[in-house]
Amino acid sequence: MRALPIAAVAVLLLVAPVAGVAGPGVAASDGASPASEPARPAVSVPPSGPAQSVDPVSPSTSPSRSVDLASSADSPSTPSQLAPQIETANLTLRTLSTPSGAATRVSTSTRGPDLGSSLGFATADADAAFETAAVVDRIERTETNVERQQQILAEINRVERAEVALYSRQSEAFSSHADGEITDRELLDELVRVAATAKEYDERLDAIDALADATEDFSSPGRLDELQVALQVYEGPVRDRALAIARGQSAPSDIYVASSQGAVVLATVVEDEYVREVFRTGRWDRGGSDISNDAAIEMTEAAYPETAALRQPDAFGAGSVQRITIPHEFGTLQTFVSGGTEQVFVEHQRVGLTAFPDSEPVTASGDGFNVTVERTYPGGPVTVTVLDDETGEPVPDVTVTKSVGGGDSRAFGTTDGAGVVRTLSPAEPYRITVVDEPYVVVLDDIEPLTTPRPVGDE
Numbered sequence: 372m373r374a375l376p377i378a379a380v381a382v383l384l385l386v387a388p389v390a391g392v393a394g395p396g397v398a399a400s401d402g403a404s405p406a407s408e409p410a411r412p413a414v415s416v417p418p419s420g421p422a423q424s425v426d427p428v429s430p431s432t433s434p435s436r437s438v439d440l441a442s443s444a445d446s447p448s449t450p451s452q453l454a455p456q457i458e459t460a461n462l463t464l465r466t467l468s469t470p471s472g473a474a475t476r477v478s479t480s481t482r483g484p485d486l487g488s489s490l491g492f493a494t495a496d497a498d499a500a501f502e503t504a505a506v507v508d509r510i511e512r513t514e515t516n517v518e519r520q521q522q523i524l525a526e527i528n529r530v531e532r533a534e535v536a537l538y539s540r541q542s543e544a545f546s547s548h549a550d551g552e553i554t555d556r557e558l559l560d561e562l563v564r565v566a567a568t569a570k571e572y573d574e575r576l577d578a579i580d581a582l583a584d585a586t587e588d589f590s591s592p593g594r595l596d597e598l599q600v601a602l603q604v605y606e607g608p609v610r611d612r613a614l615a616i617a618r619g620q621s622a623p624s625d626i627y628v629a630s631s632q633g634a635v636v637l638a639t640v641v642e643d644e645y646v647r648e649v650f651r652t653g654r655w656d657r658g659g660s661d662i663s664n665d666a667a668i669e670m671t672e673a674a675y676p677e678t679a680a681l682r683q684p685d686a687f688g689a690g691s692v693q694r695i696t697i698p699h700e701f702g703t704l705q706t707f708v709s710g711g712t713e714q715v716f717v718e719h720q721r722v723g724l725t726a727f728p729d730s731e732p733v734t735a736s737g738d739g740f741n742v743t744v745e746r747t748y749p750g751g752p753v754t755v756t757v758l759d760d761e762t763g764e765p766v767p768d769v770t771v772t773k774s775v776g777g778g779d780s781r782a783f784g785t786t787d788g789a790g791v792v793r794t795l796s797p798a799e800p801y802r803i804t805v806v807d808e809p810y811v812v813v814l815d816d817i818e819p820l821t822t823p824r825p826v827g828d829e
Contacts, residue, residue: 461677462677462701462728463677463728463729463823464675464677464678464701464702464704464720464722464727464728464729464823465674465675465677465678465823465824465825465826466647466649466718466720466748466822466823466824466825467636467649467651467715467718467824467825467828468629468636468649468749468750468822468824469629469630469631469634469635469636469651470631470634470651470653470828471824471828471829473631473632473634474549474631474632475549475629475630475631475798476548476549476551476628476629476630476631477627477628477629477749477797477798478555478627478628479625479626479627479628479795479797480554480555480556480625480626480628481623481624481625481626482556482559482613482616482617482623482624482625482626483616483623484616484617484618484619484623485617486619488560488617489617489618489619492563492564492567492614492617492618495564495567496567496571499567499568499571500571502575503571503574503575503578506526506575506578506579507578507582509522509526510522510523510526510579510582511582516586516587516588516589519582519586519589520586520589523579523582523583523586523589523591524592526575526579527576527579527591527592527594527595527598530572530575530576530579530598531594531598533568533572534569534572534598534601534602537565537568537569537572537602537605538652538657540561540565541561541562541565541605541650542633542652544558544561544562544565545630545631545632545633545634545635545650545652546632546633548628548630548635549630549631549632555626555628558628558630558635559610559613559626559628559637560617562607562610562613562635562637563610563613563614563617565605566605566606566607566610566611566614567614568605569602569603569604569605569606570602570606572602573599573602573603576595576598576599576602577599579591579595580595583595593689593690594690596689596690597689597690597691597692599689600687600688600689600690600692600693600694601690601692603694603707604650604655604692604707604716604717607637607648607650607717607719608641608646608647608648608719608721609626609637609638609639609646609647609648610637610648612624612626612639612641612646613626613637621641624639624640624641625639625640625783625794625795626638626639627639627749627750627795627796629749629750629798633651633652633653634649634650634651634652634653635649635650636648636649636750637649638750638751638795639795640724640752640793640795643723643724643725644702644721644722644723644724645702645720645721645722645723645724645727645751645752646720646721647718647719647720647722647750648717648718648719648720649717649718650716650717651715651716651717652716653716654709654712654714654715654716655709655712655716655717656691656709656710656711656712657691658691658711659691659709659710659711659712660691660710660711661690661691661710662688662691662692662693662708662709662710662711662713663693664686664688664693665686666693666708666713667686667688667693667695667708668684668686668693668695670708670713670714670715671684671695671697671704671706671708671715672684673826673827674706674714674715674825674826674827674828675697675704675706675825675826676826678697678699678704679697681697681699681700681701682697682698682699682700683697684696684697685697688708690710691709691710691711692707692708692709692710693707693708693710694706694707694708695707695708700726701722701723701726701727701728702720702721702722702723702726703719703720703721704718704719704720705718705719705720706718706719714827715825724752724754724793727745727747727751727752727754729747729748729751729820729823730745730746730747730751730752730753730754730820731745731746731747731820732744732745732746733746733814733817734814735812735813735814736760736812737760737812738807738810738811738812739759739760739761739810740757740758740759740760740766740769740805740807740810740812741757741758741759741760741763742755742756742757742758742803742805742812742814743755743756743758744803744814744817746796746817746818746819746820747796747819747820748796748819748820748821748822748823749796749797749798749819749822750795750796750798751795751796751819751820752793752794752795752796753793753794753795753796753803754791754792754793755771755786755791755792755793755794755803755805756786756789756790756791757769757771757786757790757791757792757805758790764790765786765788765789765790765791766786766790766807767785767786767787767788767789767790768785768786769785769786769790769805769806769807770782770784770785770805770806770807771783771784771785771786771792771794771803771804771805771806772803772804772806773794773797773801773802773803773804774801774802774804775797775799775800775801776797776799776800776801780802780804796819797819798819799819800816800817800818800819801817801819802814802815802816802817803817
């Protein structure tokens, strides 16, 4: 058989979906370039005082809820599920972060496409697909019903052991980044691979489950469902974005990374949404007791009372892990709750940028500009709006730079037709500079807000 040209193989690998064997790192460059500030008089404005405290809203109460494991929590809630609304002026969307008081490494870097990493991910996907096919073949080639049952259980055991290794691998990546041993790019690459591996194991269990259903006098053990829910905790919306960027399917983006021992926070902006994922290993009791749908819902309602007041949560889970989802008018909150600790240990959030509530404006005027910076908590979306000081009309195509902790200013974008450009908040004071040579406006010493943590994690 004639060999395919190398270029054709590369294209086939590039377009294949990703899965779980380690591949080479995803290259990322700091797409922002230093921007010099013109030597013109600048307007410097200190930030306004701290944001007003928000009184928690009591969690909504409802009758005991029984949720079919087969129903997805991602499905839209019906009107009858709508909870009483709260005043948006008092709204806060709480979010997990690294543990309070923990030594935390924080940075923001620009992630861009990388052909080498894309090929590596695609090759890994092919290898994983071949392994799943081999698992199916081993089960189907058994000669007796007893042998078939034994092979099914053996393959489930293999995935269980692989999940333990996956947990250790991810935890090591968290610690290595927190200790400064690996870069942001290397951490994101590893987390993308971990997520892809977990997804492949989940799909493999689907295939095994189907074979078990087709086996006479046999059904899948309950631990298969538990294992599938546990594998879902390794996936995340920011990891998905990082993968899409590496494969050239999405534009380069800044990604915020904060890590401590056993914890990581990832955040970015995807089109008109703020996207955030948090993993706290110390809140996951891997040997914990089973937790019910209702108990997990109550834990999420207690930790995120304002969000839970927007709409009733949905539950999906088995064993010691439950996945809770709250789709609401401002976005979506998804949590994973652990039995044993009875705490949220994974959080995924999507919030519309135009409705993002946890911000406070800082303004300055000068050189014909009126500039507003909506400051927020570390890793949150910072919106900069530039208007004409006389007419109030938006000013497009103006360069905006950011300097963190007295460092060099770097351009992070230009204003759009609405006079708006966005960035991610650092964890320390920063400076925003609006530059339209020879004019310049500076907003200095902008303090990030305090992260609105879940109740019980303050």
